[in-house]
Amino acid sequence: MADSVPSRPALTVPLPTARLVLRAVQPDDDPMLTRIWTDPDVRRYMGGPLSSEVVRHRNGDFVGKPGKYCVTLRATLEPIGLLGIGRDHRSGHLEVSYGLLPEHWRRGYAQEAILALLAWAFERLPDADVIVANTRADNAPSRQLLQAIGAECVESFGEGDESVMYAMARRQFLTPP
Template sequence: MPLPTDRLVLRAVQADDDGMLTRIWTDPDVRRYMGGSVPQDVVRQRNRDFVGKPGKYCVTLRVTGQPIGLLGIGQDHRSGHLEVSYGLLPEHWRRGYAQEAILALLAWAFDRLPDTDVIVANTRADNAPSRQLLQAIGAQFVESFGEGGEESVMYAMTRREDPTSV
């Protein structure tokens, strides 16, 4: 079921989102803090696997329907909590879209999943823009941890009366 916001629509990933997905997996700016570009055979497999997959959302501009990124929610193996993940194409950075999309997904999750009181997000410790985004939505720093030779950090968002209020 699509999830509209003021400027965006979060919807299921479709086969024709292939171009946007390929850029999410291969763009050097997007992949800077995520281990670099993904090999083409993995890109093709991920693109197929994400179509219609529960918990994976294509972020689109509400007015045009243009896909601009990917948003996901799924199990965090480190904490056992749900984890939100996100990636937008660079030409759509610094416009508040990621914040708008994440807040909408959090509101939906806290509303629809009554046993969920905490949702986490993990990012590399040196990814200042991602850390600033998480702090802007009210996420609280939980811990630092090493993963694959890189230091990462975990932030947590907790259920509030109105999860869209920051």
């Protein structure tokens, strides 16, 4: 990883996929953000729902910030989740994070959104050779998602190895010229 890779890459225009649009988080996304932070199913592997004070702070911290993106349905532009990309403090690589509202799980949206964000990041950041994702070791759906996009489990960490790091390499997402 080179020092020239920004710590929070900025998606400056919406990024469409077949069924989704990734865009900057807007103030109108507050209800979706609040649900992401407070839904017990979404927060099951992340310490549970957050307090209202933390939710207010976090919602404000996401609006218009580089590296924080809203996932919307392309047909309706309904916000259904979040994607993030920023520096992983443990490895120094960029890390992708994700969360969708439960009613949109198991439809392939997370995979579609993450693949689009990875392709975008690898295309625009030539010094980023690897992007990582961290999840809990017991979060089988998240691990299956990462494996489905071709990520490789490269490390276990935390007390009792309760967390795992997956890596996605540039060569997996870009074809040579």
